Each structure stands twice: as C-alpha cells, then as structure tokens.
Amino acid sequence: MRVSMIGAGYVGLVSGACFADFGHHVTCIDKDAGRIAALNRGEIPIFEPGLADLVEANVRGGRLEFAAETSAVAEAEAVFIAVGTPSRRGDGYADLSFVYEAVRAIAPLLAPNTVVITKSTVPVGTGDEIERILRDLRPDAGLQVVSNPEFLREGAAIQDFKHPDRIVVGTDDARAREALAEIYRPLYLNAAPILYVNRRTAELIKYASNAFLATKITFINEIADLCEQVGGDVQDVARGMGLDNRIGSKFLHPGPGFGGSCFPKDTTALLKTAQDHGVALRIVEAVSAVNDHRKRAMARKVVAALDGSVRGKIVAVLGLAFKPNTDDTRDSPAIPLITALQDLGAKVRAYDPAGMEQAKPALPAVDYCASAYAAAQGADALVIATEWEQFRALDLARLNSVMAQPVIVDLRNIYRADEMKRAQFRYVAVGRAGVE
Numbered sequence: 001m002r003v004s005m006i007g008a009g010y011v012g013l014v015s016g017a018c019f020a021d022f023g024h025h026v027t028c029i030d031k032d033a034g035r036i037a038a039l040n041r042g043e044i045p046i047f048e049p050g051l052a053d054l055v056e057a058n059v060r061g062g063r064l065e066f067a068a069e070t071s072a073v074a075e076a077e078a079v080f081i082a083v084g085t086p087s088r089r090g091d092g093y094a095d096l097s098f099v100y101e102a103v104r105a106i107a108p109l110l111a112p113n114t115v116v117i118t119k120s121t122v123p124v125g126t127g128d129e130i131e132r133i134l135r136d137l138r139p140d141a142g143l144q145v146v147s148n149p150e151f152l153r154e155g156a157a158i159q160d161f162k163h164p165d166r167i168v169v170g171t172d173d174a175r176a177r178e179a180l181a182e183i184y185r186p187l188y189l190n191a192a193p194i195l196y197v198n199r200r201t202a203e204l205i206k207y208a209s210n211a212f213l214a215t216k217i218t219f220i221n222e223i224a225d226l227c228e229q230v231g232g233d234v235q236d237v238a239r240g241m242g243l244d245n246r247i248g249s250k251f252l253h254p255g256p257g258f259g260g261s262c263f264p265k266d267t268t269a270l271l272k273t274a275q276d277h278g279v280a281l282r283i284v285e286a287v288s289a290v291n292d293h294r295k296r297a298m299a300r301k302v303v304a305a306l307d308g309s310v311r312g313k314i315v316a317v318l319g320l321a322f323k324p325n326t327d328d329t330r331d332s333p334a335i336p337l338i339t340a341l342q343d344l345g346a347k348v349r350a351y352d353p354a355g356m357e358q359a360k361p362a363l364p365a366v367d368y369c370a371s372a373y374a375a376a377q378g379a380d381a382l383v384i385a386t387e388w389e390q391f392r393a394l395d396l397a398r399l400n401s402v403m404a405q406p407v408i409v410d411l412r413n414i415y416r417a418d419e420m421k422r423a424q425f426r427y428v429a430v431g432r433a434g435v436e
C-alpha cells in the first residue's frame with residue numbers, strides 16, 4: 001500500500017520505517033526541510049536503538065522516502081498524521097495547531113477516498129474536528145478520518161511497534177477498517193490483536209492507558225516512601241504485588257518520578273478534557289501533583305545523605321535523560337533534582353551517555369563531564385538519576401578512590417546494599433534499607 005506519514009519526528013519516523021519494513025511504500029513528509037535533507041543524507045535526527053539501520057535498509061530497498069513537500073500525499077491511499085502535540089504554554093491543553101495545520105495543508109491534495117489517520121496523541125474529539133475541516137475543504141472527496149494511537153516507548157520503539165500488545169483502530173467506517181487491517185496485516189498474522197472501536201473511544205484509550213501507567217508508577221513511589229518509614233523493602237513489595245496476574249509486575253519500579261514527553265503532558269491534557277466535560281478525575285489529579293512534587297523532593301535525599309547540607313559540596317549526577325537509551329531530557333526528573341541541589345548551594349557535575357546537549361539549555365550551570373568517573377572526581381556524593389546499563393556495574397573501588405566522600409544516592413535502586421557496604425559506601429536507595 002502507498003502510505004504517507006506527515007511528521008518525521010519520533011512517532012512518524014519509527015512508524016514510517018516499520019511500515020516500510022512490512023513492505024508498504026512510505027513517504028515521510030516534514031515541513032522542516034533541514035530535517036528532510038539530513039534524512040536524505042542518511043542522518044537520523046533522533047536517538048533510537050536500531051532506527052538508523054532500519055531506515056537505511058528500507059531506503060535502499062526503495063520502500064522509504066523523505067520529502068519536504070506535501071505533494072506526495074496525492075498518491076497515498078492512507079495518510080498518517082504524526083506531528084507533535086506539545087503542552088500548550090500556560091494552560092496545559094494539548095496544542096493541536098500542528099495537527100490542524102497539517103490537515104489543511106494536505107486537504108486539497110488528497111485523492112478521493114483517502115483514509116486520514118491520526119497517530120499523534122490527540123484529545124477526545126480531535127478526529128471530529130479533523131473531519132469537519134476535511135468536509136469543509138473537500139465536501140465530495142469521501143475522505144475518512146481514523147484514530148490509531150501509538151503505544152511505543154522511546155528506547156524500545158521498534159520492538160514495541162513490531163510486537164504490539166494491541167493495535168487500536170477508531171472508526172465506524174467499514175472501508176477505513178479494511179484499509180487499516182491491510183496496513184497492519186503483517187502484524188496480526190503475528191497474532192497482535194486489532195481492537196476496532198469508535199473514534200472517540202480510540203482517542204481515550206491512549207490517554208487512559210498512559211494515565212493508568214503513570215498511576216502505577218506513582219502508587220509504588222508512595223509505597224516506597226512508606227517503606228522507608230516502616231522498614232519495608234519496596235522491591236520485594238513490588239515483586240509480591242506483581243506476581244498477582246491481576247496487578248502485573250510492570251511499571252512498579254520506584255524512582256524519582258516519571259518524566260518524558262508523554263506521561264506528564266498526557267496526564268495534564270486528560271485532566272483538561274475531563275474538566276471541560278465537568279468530570280473530576282481525582283486519581284489522575286493526585287498522580288500529576290504527587291509526581292511534580294516528587295522530582296524536586298529527591299534533592300532532600302541527597303541533603304540527608306550529606307548530613308543535612310549540600311552547601312559548597314560537589315554532587316555528581318549520573319543520568320540526565322528521563323530514562324535509558326534515549327537522549328530525551330524533556331520533563332526528566334534529573335532537571336528539577338539538579339536545580340534544587342543548585343538552589344541549596346551545591347555544585348553539580350553531570351554525565352549522561354546521550355542527553356548532555358539536550359540538558360544544557362535547562363541546566364546551564366552544570367559542569368558536564370566525559371564519563372561517570374570524571375563526574376565523580378572530587379565529589380561529595382554521587383546520585384544515580386537514570387538507570388543506563390553502563391551505570392549498573394560501575395567499578396566501586398575506583399569510584400571510592402576518586403570521590404571526596406564515599407556517598408551514593410541510588411534513585412533507581414540498581415545496586416544492592418551489601419555490595420555497597422563491602423565497597424565502604426554510605427548508600428541511600430528508594431524505599432529500602434541502605435548503608436549508614
């Protein structure tokens with residue numbers, strides 16, 4: 001099938017490359033001509049394991065192309081919209097201006113009966129508005145609007161796209177359903193279930209899923225706080241809960257709070273939708289507030305580990321990206337943590353394998369280092385903020401020898417207290433006993 005993808009950002013590029021890999025002919029279109037030129041030179045503008053190879057193979061196979069003009073949509077049977085929907089400055093609503101701009105740009109060019117599919121995360125009712133725009137501009141074209149939300153995770157995007165738990169298709173139109181079935185056929189031969197629902201329901205499934213996952217994380221984070229007070233071990237609590245199939249073990253890892261480009265923005269946008277419809281989503285409200293508070297509060301753990309003050313001390317922070325395998329620092333817990341430490345008078349040195357450039361605008365006063373050990377040099381405490389693989393097996397003896405004080409605050413619980421004790425560190429973890 002001939003497919004166009006509007007938006008060569010995270011979702012657009014991964015989805016486009018994967019659709020091409022299924023055998024479809026895909027054109028990724030982006031109004032950022034510089035980005036398209038870079039893609040045409042084989043440069044991938046985002047950090048995602050496996051994406052460069054996938055793009056290269058499919059470009060070579062003649063199934064994947066990039067264009068800065070929208071004209072390619074004229075040949076497409078299906079056009080996906082995968083442009084950004086950032087949080088609108090000031091009010092927390094999803095900013096849909098890029099979505100509507102894209103729809104208006106493609107409307108005059110679409111062939112009759114084209115299926116237009118939103119992959120961007122858009123609030124309930126956005127599909128209705130897109131349909132109104134298309135009807136106004138092309139009243140007789142028989143265009144169908146479908147919601148097909150994306151559930152992939154940064155850092156595991158290709159795996160998630162190719163092995164989805166479900167594919168959600170929101171439309172009541174039989175022809176549009178057939179088109180989506182055809183696009184995803186290679187996947188459902190692999191037994192991935194396609195869930196056909198109405199369009200508003202599909203839009204809501206995306207937000208409800210993200211809000212629920214954010215709730216799971218926040219729940220275990222609060223249980224971690226309680227464990228610290230009552231002497232429990234949150235890792236064991238999570239394991240004990242997760243073995244119950246009704247609960248499930250995933251997304252029960254305690255930490256410094258959730259970040260990234262999705263959970264914080266999507267929980268806020270869902271709350272706005274609910275408010276507009278006179279519904280109180282009190283659980284989601286609490287999740288959002290608790291998480292916002294938690295990120296900065298992590299600085300208190302560092303203060304406590306350094307006997308009550310970080311003023312004039314050097315704190316090394318390992319990890320700036322909101323999670324491993326990405327260079328994305330948007331809403332990363334490391335940022336409010338570091339700002340709070342600086343506000344309390346600490347000097348912060350940091351290292352991240354991929355996210356240092358991205359962190360610089362938000363954290364200009366940090367001393368960026370070339371490795372974990374360089375960051376630790378002369379530090380009074382070392383904080384693990386992101387669980388990159390390379391931080392999981394640090395040479396503790398070497399760290400101890402270069403640091404001014406042997407203090408580690410492990411916000412991702414990637415070490416065990418007994419190994420820290422052997423290496424003679426004071427060790428603070430989240431929701432379980434450390435080493436005094």
Ligand code: UGA
Pocket residue numbers: 121150151152153154155210213217250251252253254255256257258259260261262263266322323
């Ligand atoms: C999330 C969802 O997992 C995807 O299904 C969804 O498609 C995506 O948002 C989106 O809406 O586009 P992502 O933001 O890439 O994906 O990252 P996650 O792996 O979900 O992690 C989000 C945050 O939660 C990170 O800060 C992570 O450290 C934190 N987290 C995650 C925890 O603190 N504990 C956990 O157990 C899991």
